[in-house]
Amino acid sequence: DDWIWPYAGTPSVSRYKWIEPRHAPMIHNRWATDRRPELQLAFFNGIGFVSWENIWGIWNGLTPRDAETLRRVATILRAFPELVSSPEWEPHTPTLQAHVHATKFPSESKTLWTIVSRNGYAITGPQLSVAHRSGTRYYDLWHGVELQPSVAGGRAALSFACEEHGFGAVLALAPGVGEAGLSDLLGIMRRYAERPLNSLSA
Numbered sequence: 001d002d003w004i005w006p007y008a009g010t011p012s013v014s015r016y017k018w019i020e021p022r023h024a025p026m027i028h029n030r031w032a033t034d035r036r037p038e039l040q041l042a043f044f045n046g047i048g049f050v051s052w053e054n055i056w057g058i059w060n061g062l063t064p065r066d067a068e069t070l071r072r073v074a075t076i077l078r079a080f081p082e083l084v085s086s087p088e089w090e091p092h093t094p095t096l097q098a099h100v101h102a103t104k105f106p107s108e109s110k111t112l113w114t115i116v117s118r119n120g121y122a123i124t125g126p127q128l129s130v131a132h133r134s135g136t137r138y139y140d141l142w143h144g145v146e147l148q149p150s151v152a153g154g155r156a157a158l159s160f161a162c163e164e165h166g167f168g169a170v171l172a173l174a175p176g177v178g179e180a181g182l183s184d185l186l187g188i189m190r191r192y193a194e195r196p197l198n199s200l201s202a
Helices: 015-019 036-045 064-079 182-193
Strands: 090-093 100-106 110-117 126-131 137-140 145-147 150-152 155-159 167-173
Touching: 036 064, 036 100, 036 110, 036 167, 064 167, 064 182, 100 126, 110 126, 126 167, 137 155, 145 182
Parallel strands: none
Antiparallel strands: 090 100, 100 110, 110 167, 126 155, 137 145, 137 167, 150 155
16 A cells, blocks of 8 residues: 555655656545545645546535645646656655645756645744755745745745645745746636635535
8 A cells, every 4th residue: 555544644655656756646535525635645745636526426526625625736736747756856854833744846946845734723934944045036836926035044934824734835946947837827826825725615
């Protein structure tokens, strides 16, 4: 089995992907009525999620909240296929707040972090502290905005909000590096973020 129990406090790491980062397992829990744990695992590991609703004729549909979560998760992961298959991926990269977990997907010119919160309450403030080079730009992909880091001692502290049992994503671009389609992606995610996930029916 590729997974340990998905409801554990600490997200598990896909063993198959750990052996071969280009491998993209799919996760599902066909009888779940709350898909957040599996969606968090998929996002944390940069892998697929099976939206199995018709289970051999028995209907177990995604709730509005989980369907919208899946749309946002898929939008980000599909935008960066070369990063989520990075051979240098680093699950459980350090974070600054308790029960917030991040995975780092780096390349030479850009880095993606996918973040999940196991907290039963919303959190704000500094979430990541990363090695900084002058001219590097940072983007809060989940909310569709550019971040203004607090830089000291060669490190950048990145602050953003995360909902109860929520998600986050940050993209860093090295100095002078562009990203095709980034402006469109930010606009899409900014529109999605106007409605908090927890305002939708579960």
